[in-house]
Amino acid sequence: MSLVRSLFDRLVATPWVLVLAVGLAFFWQLGSVPLYDLDEGAFTEATREMLASGNWITPQMNGEPRYDKPILIYWLQAASATALGFNEFALRLPSALAAALWVLVVWRFVRERLDPTAATVAALAMVLSLQVSLIAKAAVADALLNLFIALTFFEIYRYWLAPRTAPLWRAYLWMALGFLTKGPVAIFFPVLVSLMFFWSTGHLERWWRALFAPVGWLIFVAVAGPWYLAIFLDNGPGFFASFFLDHNVGRFGDAMHGHGGFPGYYFVILPLILLPFTGWFIRILPTLRHAWSDPLERFLWLWFGTVFVVFSFSGTKLPHYLLYGAVPLFILMARHRELLVSRWLAYAPPIFFLVLLLWLPEIVALAAGQAERAHEIALLGEGARVLDLGYRLAVIAGLLATLGLALAAPVRPWQGLVLAGLIQTLVVYGALVPRVFEVMQGPVKEAGLLARELDRPTVVYRTSMPSFSVYRDAVTLKRPPEAGDLVFLRVDRLPSLIEGHPALTVTTLYQRGAVALVELKAGAADG
Known part of the structure; x- marks a missing residue:
């Protein structure tokens, strides 16, 4: 020892x-996960517009000073x-x-x-x-x-x-x-x-x-x-x-x-x-x-x-x-x-955190059963899907390793906590963060890349996710939608968009998780 x-x-x-x-x-x-909103999306969209405009003095986001x-x-x-x-x-x-x-x-x-x-x-x-x-x-x-x-x-x-x-x-x-x-x-x-x-x-x-x-x-x-x-x-x-x-x-x-x-x-x-x-x-x-x-x-x-x-x-x-x-x-x-000589005091917090991560799929499933708003239901449903067996195995491995440090490792508690920190880092950034970002920001990135490929007039409707503009590689205005526009929005805003534009046909081009990209055309939909 x-x-x-x-x-x-x-x-x-x-x-x-x-x-x-x-x-x-x-x-x-x-660089393995999409940018998150609001913060990363806002900073990086301002940076993108700085490079596009050549204005290195005034940061702008969606064409307005930030x-x-x-x-x-x-x-x-x-x-x-x-x-x-x-x-x-x-x-x-x-x-x-x-x-x-x-x-x-x-x-x-x-x-x-x-x-x-x-x-x-x-x-x-x-x-x-x-x-x-x-x-x-x-x-x-x-x-x-x-x-x-x-x-x-x-x-x-x-x-x-x-x-x-x-x-x-x-x-x-x-x-x-x-x-x-x-x-x-x-x-x-x-x-x-x-x-x-x-x-x-x-x-x-x-x-x-x-x-x-x-x-x-x-x-x-x-x-x-x-x-x-x-x-x-x-x-x-x-x-x-x-x-x-x-x-x-x-x-x-x-x-x-x-x-x-x-x-x-x-x-x-x-x-x-x-x-x-x-x-x-x-x-x-x-x-x-x-x-x-x-x-x-x-x-x-x-x-x-x-x-x-x-x-x-x-x-x-x-x-x-x-x-x-x-x-x-x-x-x-x-x-x-x-x-720091008490092993219980040292290891209880990281063990509790990993137990919480292990129970996260059940917590998400419980929250999904209680959710009422469309975008929350969609997010939690995607969350339940990605917190799969691979996620559970990664968390269990981290939990067992940390328990091993607490129960058997012949090292000082503070030294064991350094190892627990390395384990926590592997679990959080190897298993948790990629799945969370895939649910929350993966659809935003995919919608932005699709809008960039279609290269059509695009607006955002009652939604604040500036990373969409980053991936679209263009300013996305917040003006009222009109015929011929692509509209990026959260899925719970879709009924309001349809009700507010009865003379237009709303066609969904992309929808996953909490967001959608739709197309507006002149003429009301049948039925």
């Missing part, structure tokens, strides 16, 4: 295991698609690369502040956690933003340790790039957390000097300013009113796009996004009592706690928002890894 433990001690200390984990969690299956996010992620996706072709892999590659750099930045900081083994362990826990791997594989802005947020916070801590100008100027650079990625959030949390940290350690005067450093703001304006000036010249004040007021202030005050949640939302979500390391996180919570006496731990807990509290009071709640403050948890887990 001691020989096996010694082997694992050496294994988790080598960065090559981390390279393997990054390849598996971030790059494996990267003021949701700043420009940097669109530029990176456009560059990747230009080099590799306009496909799912190329569009997601900037996120995967940003996530890999994010991991490298965390590894380097922990190695610098703690030790090489802690650095590799923190990075492994981060890579193999469920939510981090999800955003690493998504063609959205969040992996890139998290990279810049982590870089900013680490430079702030280095500046606190030694008030030199180099880390301070770099912090302004990373905030500027984050501001070009997702806006004020890249400034808000670093400024707020650093204020509390410097004040609590008796260095408030140094914080004020850093906040009003002229060279720092010159760097920030030089990096972020040109695009913000250019979009103002291109669009006037419309972008600033929509982006800053609606999509930033508005998100805090109200639930946007139906993404609301109850006050304890993140207490429920946090254990899920940390899977399979939920028990490990629970075990480090008692260390909070003594964290104030250690500057690094004080900084890390302030970072996490501020993000948790702020978003708990936000009107709009999404799971990935917590990742802005999750890096400290991975570092703390690595630092206190030897405190």
Whole structure:
């Protein structure tokens, strides 16, 4: 047993295991599933229209300005698609690369502040956690933003340790790039957390000097300013009113796009996004009592706690928002890894998750029996079809392997959880995600490719699935349908379309799952 433990001690200390984990969690299956709506569809359609129009200043979606996010992620996706072709892999590659750099930045900081083994362990826990791997594989802005947020916070801590100008100027650079990625959030949390940290350690005067450093703001304006000036010249004040007021202030005050949640939302979500390391996180919570006496731990807990509290009071709640403050948890887990001695606490969360995945076909079947709306019935019916024997066997294999780790593996619990993370990654991205995306987005892709082949005037009817336009390779308008149009819509909207156009014949060209592509012709259908 001691020989096996010694082997694992050496294994988790080598960065090559981390390279393997990054390849598996971030790059494996990267281009194998369709883009999901709304987020990936919206980002990539804006990128497609940028390439088609040559307008590299104002993102547009379906011919209208898209003021949701700043420009940097669109530029990176456009560059990747230009080099590799306009496909799912190329569009997601900037996120995967940003996530890999994010991991490298965390590894380097922990190695610098703690030790090489802690650095590799923190990075492994981060890579193999469920939510981090999800955003690493998504063609959205969040992996890139998290990279810049982590870089900013680490430079702030280095500046606190030694008030030199180099880390301070770099912090302004990373905030500027984050501001070009997702806006004020890249400034808000670093400024707020650093204020509390410097004040609590008796260095408030140094914080004020850093906040009003002229060279720092010159760097920030030089990096972020040109695009913000250019979009103002291109669009006037419309972008600033929509982006800053609606999509930033508005998100805090109200639930946007139906993404609301109850006050304890993140207490429920946090254990899920940390899977399979939920028990490990629970075990480090008692260390909070003594964290104030250690500057690094004080900084890390302030970072996490501020993000948790702020978003708990936000009107709009999404799971990935917590990742802005999750890096400290991975570092703390690595630092206190030897405190995790209870195998039950360590392995219960991943085992429960895999049991839930094993019962997913029954859950879907039960939900299908309760569904009433046409698109929900269609989705759940497709779900029941794809969650087949192959899916069950993959989940059972993962469950048995994890149970074996819990019951018999002669390794420390935290080491076993790293292996459980690899198992979870294989099951989620090898068995679950391809089937989920086949049900939810496969029909959208097929409908878009058919519409592209038919090359007819096409509109979308009371449906928001922008990836259809990506696969159609054209803007899809939302004007009222008319004779001669192809119409893309959700299947539950079909009766409304027919009733609203009694003088037209509606012919279904494609229907699978929750969506359909129909043709409108002059003249009412017989009968």
